[in-house]
Amino acid sequence: MASPRSAGLIAVVMAMTSLVVGASSGQGEAQAAAGAERGSAAGRQVREPGDDSKDSKTDPIGLNDLRREAQKATADIEAATKALVGRQKALDESQKQLATKLGALQVANQELAKVRQPLSELVQSLYQVPAATDLATFFSGKEQSSLRAMSDATHLAEKRQLVFADSGKVYEERERLAAEAQELRAANLLQEAQLNAEIDTLRKRSRKLVKNLTAALQKAGVRLNKQSRTTGCDPTQIATAEKFPNGLLPKAFLCPLPGKGHQLRADAAISFAALNEAYRRRFGKPMCITSSYRSLGAQQAVYYQRPGLAAIPGKSNHGLGLAVDLCGGVEVFRSVQFNWLEANSKKYGFIHPDWAYSSPFEPWHWEYDPKLGSAL
Numbered sequence: 327m328a329s330p331r332s333a334g335l336i337a338v339v340m341a342m343t344s345l346v347v348g349a350s351s352g353q354g355e356a357q358a359a360a361g362a363e364r365g366s367a368a369g370r371q372v373r374e375p376g377d378d379s380k381d382s383k384t385d386p387i388g389l390n391d392l393r394r395e396a397q398k399a400t401a402d403i404e405a406a407t408k409a410l411v412g413r414q415k416a417l418d419e420s421q422k423q424l425a426t427k428l429g430a431l432q433v434a435n436q437e438l439a440k441v442r443q444p445l446s447e448l449v450q451s452l453y454q455v456p457a458a459t460d461l462a463t464f465f466s467g468k469e470q471s472s473l474r475a476m477s478d479a480t481h482l483a484e485k486r487q488l489v490f491a492d493s494g495k496v497y498e499e500r501e502r503l504a505a506e507a508q509e510l511r512a513a514n515l516l517q518e519a520q521l522n523a524e525i526d527t528l529r530k531r532s533r534k535l536v537k538n539l540t541a542a543l544q545k546a547g548v549r550l551n552k553q554s555r556t557t558g559c560d561p562t563q564i565a566t567a568e569k570f571p572n573g574l575l576p577k578a579f580l581c582p583l584p585g586k587g588h589q590l591r592a593d594a595a596i597s598f599a600a601l602n603e604a605y606r607r608r609f610g611k612p613m614c615i616t617s618s619y620r621s622l623g624a625q626q627a628v629y630y631q632r633p634g635l636a637a638i639p640g641k642s643n644h645g646l647g648l649a650v651d652l653c654g655g656v657e658v659f660r661s662v663q664f665n666w667l668e669a670n671s672k673k674y675g676f677i678h679p680d681w682a683y684s685s686p687f688e689p690w691h692w693e694y695d696p697k698l699g700s701a702l
């Protein structure tokens with residue numbers, strides 16, 4: 327019953343649903359994996375940033391605003407898609423009803439044709455009874471035959487009444503069905519047009535949002551190649567990225583960092599760009615990065631170079647595209663840079679995990695916490 331157009335619509339809704347349904351699940355996985363680089367660690371707590379709290383203008387280029395907008399848009403798309411899917415189901419149900427009604431209408435038409443057939447025969451026979459040739463017999467005085475002829479005529483007249491009544495009922499029923507079918511068809515067409523328009527609006531909004539984010543990232547010094555402009559750095563893709571195993575994230579889900587050759591998962595990269603901008607304003611130069619996303623292969627290479635020191639391959643937050651190793655002073659515990667970062671990184675969703683204070687001691691290792699980041 328679905329027209330090619332409505333079939334296309336369903337496909338779009340389904341595609342949007344699968345994209346968005348994923349967004350609501352899987353948030354916990356990355357969380358559970360966070361800090362798994364080196365097991366859990368007792369030891370020191372991250373110090374609260376008290377000294378720098380007056381610095382409320384932490385996001386001069388508005389990256390976090392854009393990211394928040396993107397997250398809100400994702401939630402909106404999720405809600406709208408659910409509603410659309412519900413309405414699509416109702417529409418399908420309504421189309422089925424229409425099919426039933428049209429089927430019934432066809433039956434009614436056939437009934438009417440059937441009823442009309444004896445009616446026309448009857449009319450013919452009524453005309454034939456008082457035919458000139460039979461009049462003599464009719465009034466011949468032979469009571470038997472005239473009585474029979476009269477009874478035939480009466481019988482025929484009764485039957486005619488019945489046939490007319492039946493035909494009227496069937497006709498009324500047919501008219502009612504035709505009107506209902508027409509109403510349903512009009513309502514369904516309207517629904518379909520509305521669904522189309524809403525999906526179009528959602529698409530346009532999503533496209534505009536990605537465009538804005540891309541522009542802001544470029545302004546923040548993130549060099550985007552053509553491919554990542556269309557497929558990467560899109561915060562709406564994060565849920566899909568979470569489904570891939572550690573160290574096997576496809577390139578499309580990674581977003582380049584300011585500087586060369588480094589990348590993180592889209593949400594982490596966007597927050598890092600904002601953190602980097604604040605760092606640059608404080609120290610006059612961007613952050614220095616030694617390591618970011620590590621593929622499984624790269625994790626294995628590091629592990630075999632420093633067995634017992636590097637994380638077990640497939641366990642590192644670097645493999646989730648959520649961790650960076652920093653240089654430029656940060657790698658020195660209690661340096662000005664380290665202290666500044668410790669006091670300010672949380673505002674951008676980045677933390678120095680508990681374990682990195684001692685076990686193993688890795689002052690250079692910082693991580694994006696998706697839970698913290700999404701609360702910004």
Ligand SMILES: [Zn+2]
Nearest residue numbers: 649650651691
């Ligand atoms: Zn690290």
